[in-house]
Amino acid sequence: MTTTKRTPLKIPDDLPWTQSVGLLLDAVQVENLLPKLFAWDCTVKVEPLYLQTRFAQLRDVSPCLVRVRSPSDPVLVEFLARAQEHWGYLICSVAPWAEMVAHLRWLASIKHPSGADMLLRIADPAVARALLGDTQTSTATLFGPCQRVVVINPIGDGWDHFIRHSEAPIADHSALYQLSEHQWSLLESASFSKMVSELYQHMSEFFPQYQSTLTAHExxxxxxxxxxxxxxxxxxxxxxxxxxxxxxxxxxxxxMGEDPEILQLLAPEQPSPEQRMHLISSLAERKCFP
Structure with missing residues (x-):
């Protein structure tokens, strides 16, 4: 089996280390996140966002905001070494650390466009990219006291930067943030893009010759x-x-585009989509390994 060698992603050179810099990590993506954090750095300063909320019992899957103070921070080093796994993203603010924690804790649960309460997977880079990159909706409330959000791109080889250009809004956490229908559609698209990013890593590892003449982004x-x-x-x-x-x-x-047996299996009159795909997969294996 051929595997792809991965090298740690380099941190952006211009992070403002004199300000509050946090690494927001997704405990759904990183199993046993809290024990791992303390194994990497026994002095880590971490805020599980579900604490002090009605979701405190979900502590094991709570998104966690980690204070990072330099490029050599042990948790940051671990994060960068696994950039392609999309564990979370970086947040910078001139505001006090406590304000950043309070804002992100507020955004951890929101309202669906229908009005129903729901948890937002706030530490997922795809979610941040979808909501903060939205050009149709004001993002100032989402940014809150955070001035800059730095997210690893979908391929895992560079950074996307999101910056709040307006003044920070006055914090009002008396009601949950409510998504618009447009924002909900962005999150649905983000879920699909996240799956494609995982598929990209899978294909790079197990089928490195597939479309190998293309650039990573292509x-x-x-x-x-x-x-x-x-x-x-x-x-x-x-x-x-x-x-x-x-x-x-x-x-x-x-x-795949010309083989008559495969084209027949793709026809809608064949069995269920799941059955068809398993048949196509088996047929591809037989043709590749006769």
Whole structure:
């Protein structure tokens, strides 16, 4: 098996270390996050955002804000070494640390456009990218006291920077933040993009020769379109999309687009989408390994 060598991502050179700099980590993405944090740094300053809220019993899956003070911070070093796993993102603020914690704790639970209360997976980089990169909705309330949010890009080889250009709004945490329908649609799209990022890492590791002439960003875009095609054919589950991509990795795009047996299995009159994709996957393996 061929694997892809990964090197730690370099931290941006211009982070304001004299200000409050936090690393917001997703405990859903990183199992046993709290024990790991203290194993990496026994003096770590960490704020589980669900503490002091009605979700305190969910402490094990609570997003955690970690105070980082330099590029050599042990937790930051671990984070950068696993950049492609999208554990979280960096936040910078001139405001006191406590204000940043209070703001993020407030955003950890929000209202759905229907008015129902829900938890926001606030530490997920895809969520931050979707909401803070929105050009149709004011993001000042989402930024709060945070001036800059630095998120690893979907490929895991660079950074996306989001900056609050207006004055920080006066904090009002008396009511939950309510998403608009537009923002909800952005989060749904972000979920799909996050899946494609995970698929990109999978294909890079197990099928490194697939579309190897493309740049990393072109390859990500190609896999995004591939996943969209699978979904358009009714194969919209993550498992089906991954099987579809694996088949392309085994046989190549030309065979997948021309082979009569595969084209027949993609026809809608065949069995359920899940059954069709398992048949396609088995057929691709037989053709690749006769």
């Amino acid at each position: 390859r990500w875009d190609h896999l995004y379109r591939l996943a969209k095609r699978a979904a358009a054919c009714g194969h919209d589950s993550e498992a089906d999309i991954w099987l579809y991509a694996n088949a392309h990795g085994l046989l190549g795009d030309q065979v």
